[in-house]
Amino acid sequence: xxxxxxxxxxxxxxxxxxxxxxxxxxxxxxxxxxxxxxxxxxxxxxxxxxxxxxxxxxxxxxxxxxxxxxxxxxxxxxxxxxxxxxxxxxxxxxxxxxxxxxxxxxxxxxxxxxxxxxxxxxxxxxxxxxxxxxxxxxxxxxxxxxxxxxxxxxxxxxxxxxxxxxxxxxxxxxxxxxxxxxxxxxxxxxxxxxxxxxxxxxxxxxxxxxxxxxxxxxxxxxxxxxxxxxxxxxxxxxxxxxxxxxxxxxxxxxxxxxxxxxxxxxxxxxxxxxxxxxxxxxxxxxxxxxxxxxxxxxxxxxxxxxxxxxxxxxxxxxxxxxxxxxxxxxxxxxxxxxxxxxxxxxxxxxxxxxxxxxxxxxxxxxxxxxxxxxxxxxxxxxxxxxxxxxxxxxxxxxxxxxxxxxxxxxxxxxxxxxxxxxxxxxxxxxxxxxxxxxxxxxxxxxxxxxxxxxxxxxxxxxxxxxxxxxxx
Numbered sequence: 001x002x003x004x005x006x007x008x009x010x011x012x013x014x015x016x017x018x019x020x021x022x023x024x025x026x027x028x029x030x031x032x033x034x035x036x037x038x039x040x041x042x043x044x045x046x047x048x049x050x051x052x053x054x055x056x057x058x059x060x061x062x063x064x065x066x067x068x069x070x071x072x073x074x075x076x077x078x079x080x081x082x083x084x085x086x087x088x089x090x091x092x093x094x095x096x097x098x099x100x101x102x103x104x105x106x107x108x109x110x111x112x113x114x115x116x117x118x119x120x121x122x123x124x125x126x127x128x129x130x131x132x133x134x135x136x137x138x139x140x141x142x143x144x145x146x147x148x149x150x151x152x153x154x155x156x157x158x159x160x161x162x163x164x165x166x167x168x169x170x171x172x173x174x175x176x177x178x179x180x181x182x183x184x185x186x187x188x189x190x191x192x193x194x195x196x197x198x199x200x201x202x203x204x205x206x207x208x209x210x211x212x213x214x215x216x217x218x219x220x221x222x223x224x225x226x227x228x229x230x231x232x233x234x235x236x237x238x239x240x241x242x243x244x245x246x247x248x249x250x251x252x253x254x255x256x257x258x259x260x261x262x263x264x265x266x267x268x269x270x271x272x273x274x275x276x277x278x279x280x281x282x283x284x285x286x287x288x289x290x291x292x293x294x295x296x297x298x299x300x301x302x303x304x305x306x307x308x309x310x311x312x313x314x315x316x317x318x319x320x321x322x323x324x325x326x327x328x329x330x331x332x333x334x335x336x337x338x339x340x341x342x343x344x345x346x347x348x349x350x351x352x353x354x355x356x357x358x359x360x361x362x363x364x365x366x367x368x369x370x371x372x373x374x375x376x377x378x379x380x381x382x383x384x385x386x387x388x389x390x391x392x393x394x395x396x397x398x399x400x401x402x403x404x405x406x407x408x409x410x411x412x413x414x415x416x417x418x419x420x421x422x423x424x425x426x427x428x429x430x431x432x433x434x435x436x437x438x439x440x441x442x443x444x445x446x447x448x449x450x451x452x453x454x455x456x457x458x459x460x461x462x463x464x465x466x467x468x469x470x471x472x
Contacts, residue, residue, distance in 0.1 A: 387415025
């Protein structure tokens, strides 16, 4: 049998239903404003039409950033509702802020805006809930259902089966696991984990040819490339839809994304969350936070500088080279809290009752006030308000050899506060376990980054306070 000469290319998945969902949501936002205007007997004119269009566009921007229209059938309704609410709050806040800056004396009806604020997201959430309920009802009654089989009794296959079973509204019914490999700990899972196998490849192929299976998911390990190719060729003698699920979870994925280059699929294993758009948003966030914080801390910084100068000899500001984004050296500023300023290849960490620390310095370190000059580093662009804490170069060179993936924390700018700090990872890292805990939280932050996560970390930093007994 001759092979097909043209092997095609991979297209990104774009559902026309998602385009329809965006259009309907935009219509609901506009309808919500119209209802708000009608309730308070305010005419719909150009003064309200422009903010409506801008607010709708901003909502779509935030919704896309939150992944609202990417596989919406696969996420719990509560999570979807939260994404809708957060996207609209972000859009509405930005809209009102822009209107105020453009025209501080704007004459929009406060009552209309107060009603539009909750009515728009409520109507979208309500419609999405009704849509999902209708689909779930139809599928539980046998309409628009699909059968699927998993070839490869692997942890990835079990993970896929668990994920699909937790979403009954998808209407997917499992035929069973199929696998030709002998049962062993490093080859395939046993009956206690997946139940009895439904058969081997030939059994699955026969069911596919008989029309008993709609979708097949191949979850074999990456090393089985030749076998997967052979299986796919044989499955071409049926009308079943074949899906290959690559086991990229063998890697510690950092901001993994699926793209294609002229139809060639490319998967990033380690990447930064800050592309051009998100990077600009992160920078704007930093500058806005600094505009708020710097005027508040200006006087305390001046008083601290005077106190340092009066209580001990030496410079007020301690400057130390550390690694920044991409592992490049940056100069980090702190209020001097010691009698020495170590900045070489060997730096001793501060410890309890460290004789190098001045009495004032002990207070500054315990309250984190010694970190305040780093807001100037943020304005300069070397640091961010939220991110992994920068470590001295000497410590970096040591720990990068001890902890796998240590340098991945430098995929983003270092921060004044971070996920590790709000989870209690502060102070001396006198054991490898303590540093590993920090790196774990830093990498989780990079994996899950969003503007909302940054706001949450800033809020928790303020809520939990800056005082720490672990900061020596």
